Amino acid sequence: MHDPEELRRFASQDWAAAARGKELYWRDWKKQHGPAAGIRIADELRKQVLAQKPGWPSDEERREDLETHRRVLEAFDKLDAWRGRSAAR
Numbered sequence: 518m519h520d521p522e523e524l525r526r527f528a529s530q531d532w533a534a535a536a537r538g539k540e541l542y543w544r545d546w547k548k549q550h551g552p553a554a555g556i557r558i559a560d561e562l563r564k565q566v567l568a569q570k571p572g573w574p575s576d577e578e579r580r581e582d583l584e585t586h587r588r589v590l591e592a593f594d595k596l597d598a599w600r601g602r603s604a605a606r
Contacts, residue, residue: 547555566573574582
């Protein structure tokens with residue numbers, strides 16, 4: 518987007534409405550197709566990545582992914598502890 522007006526229109530969209538629409542779409546899609554369909558889609562995406570990048574994921578990418586999961590778990594643990602302290606007040 519090089520046109521400033523186009524960029525302003527994009528930025529001023531009703532993002533909440535877009536999020537609601539996306540949520541409703543996926544809710545209905547899951548009801549119609551079931552949980553196994555999501556697994557099939559994920560597997561197709563995995564196959565597509567492997568076709569484009571046969572060595573994926575590398576050992577380094579796996580380490581980074583694991584570290585990210587650990588940080589997320591740590592954040593959830595901190596949130597749980599914070600909620601526990603807030604509820605006690």
